[in-house]
Amino acid sequence: MGEGNKTLASNRKARHNYFIEEVYEAGIELKGTEVKSIRAGKLNLAEGYASIDNTEVFLKQVHISPYEQGNIFNVDPLRPRKLLLHKQEIRKLIGLINQQGYSLVPLSVYLKRGKVKVSIGLAKGKKLYDKRHDLAKKDAQRRIQREMSGKY
Template sequence: MADGVKVIATNRSARHDYFIDQTYEAGLVLRGTEVKALRMGRAAIGDGYIHVENGEVWLENVHIPEYVQGTWTNHAPRRKRKLLLHHGEIDELLIKTREKGFTIVPLRLYFVKGKVKIEIGIGRGKKMYDKRQALRQKQDDREAQRAMSLRRAD
C-alpha cells in the first residue's frame, strides 16, 4: 500500500490484449453496500467495458459481489455504474473511441484516501502475433535477469 493506494482488483488481461496509449483516473458513483463489499477486497473487472453515452461515461459488466451483511438495500452485482471524469477528458475519450480499433478498458480498481477510483485506459487491440512477440520478449528478459543473477552469485 504505497501513497495511500489500496488496490482492490486489476485487469491483467487488458495489457495482454491491448496496447494502452493513455490512462485516466476516474471516480465511481457507488451505493453504500458496494463500497462495503469493495472494502472486503472482492471485485472482478476482467469482463468489464466502458462506453460513452450522452456525454456520460459508463462502466458495465464489472462484478462487485453483494455485501454479505446487507439487507434489502443490497445492490445488483453487475449493474451499470457511472464514471466521474472532467468534460475535457470525456471529449478526449469520445474522439479516440470513434477512431477505428480503439476502445476504453478498465485497468485497475483501487482506494485513494478512502475514495474508490478506477484507472481506465484507451487501448488498441493487439493481434495474435503481437501477443506472441510480447510473451517472447518477456521470457527473454526473464532469462537475461536469471543469467545476470547467476553471474553475480559467482
Template sequence: MAKKMKPKADNVLAQNKKARHDYNILDTYEAGIALTGTEIKSVRDGKTNLRDGFVRITNDEAWLVNVHISPYKEGNQFNVDPLRNRKLLLHKKEIRKLLEALTQQGLTAVPLKMYLKHGYAKVLVGVAQGKKLYDKRESLKQKDQKRDIARAMKERY
C-alpha cells in the same frame, strides 16, 4: 482505541491483467466511480472482477459496464445488482477526449485497475487498441527474455 490498518502497496483492490495482454494501452485516465454503500464495502473486501468490463459514453456521461462487484455479505436488502452500470466521475474535458478517442476505428476503453486513493475508490481507464495473435506471442516472448536476463543477473551477482 481502534487498530490502524496497514495500507496495502498502492491500495490496489482489483486488476485487469488480461487487458494488458489483449490490448495495447495508448492512454490512461483516472476516474472516480459512483458506488452505493454496500458496493464500496464489497470493493474494499476485494470482491471485484474487471475482466469483462468496458467504458461506454452516453449523453456526455461515462459509464462502467459489465464489471462484477459481488454483493456484500451483510448487505441484506441494500445490495444491488452485481452487474449494474456504474457512473464514472470524470471532468467534461476528459469525457470529450475519451469520446474522441473511442470514435476512432479499433479503439476501446477498458478498466485496468481499481484502487483506493484518499479513501475514495478510483478506476484507471485505458484507451486501448486490440492486439493480433502474433503481437501477443511477441509480448510473451519479450517477457520470457526479460525474466531469463533477470535470473542470469541474479546468479551472477
C-alpha cells in the same frame, strides 16, 4: 497512482490483450453496500469495459459481489456504474473512441484518500502475433536475468 493508494483489484489481462495508449483516473458512482464489498476485494474487472452514452461514461460488466451483511440495500452485481470524469476528458475520449479500434478498459480499482477510484485505459486491441511477440520478449528478459544472477 501515487503514494498512499491501496489497490483493491487489477485487470492483469488488460495489458496482455490491449495496447494501453493513455490512462485516466475516474471516480465511480456507487450505491448502498458496494463500497464495503469493494473494500473487501469482492470485485472482478476481467470482463469489464467502459462505454460513453450521451456524454456520460459508464463502467459495464464489472461484477461487484453483494455484501454479505447487506440485506435489502444490495444492488444488481452487474449493473452499469457511472464514472466521474471532467467534461473535457469525456469530449476528448468521445473523439478518440470514434476512431477505429479504440476502447476503454478498466485497469485497476484502488482507494485514494478514502475514495474509490478506477483507472481506465484508452486501449487498442492486440493481434495474436503481438501477444506472441510480447511473451517472447518477456521470456528473453527472464532468461537474461537468470543468467546474470547466476554469475554473481
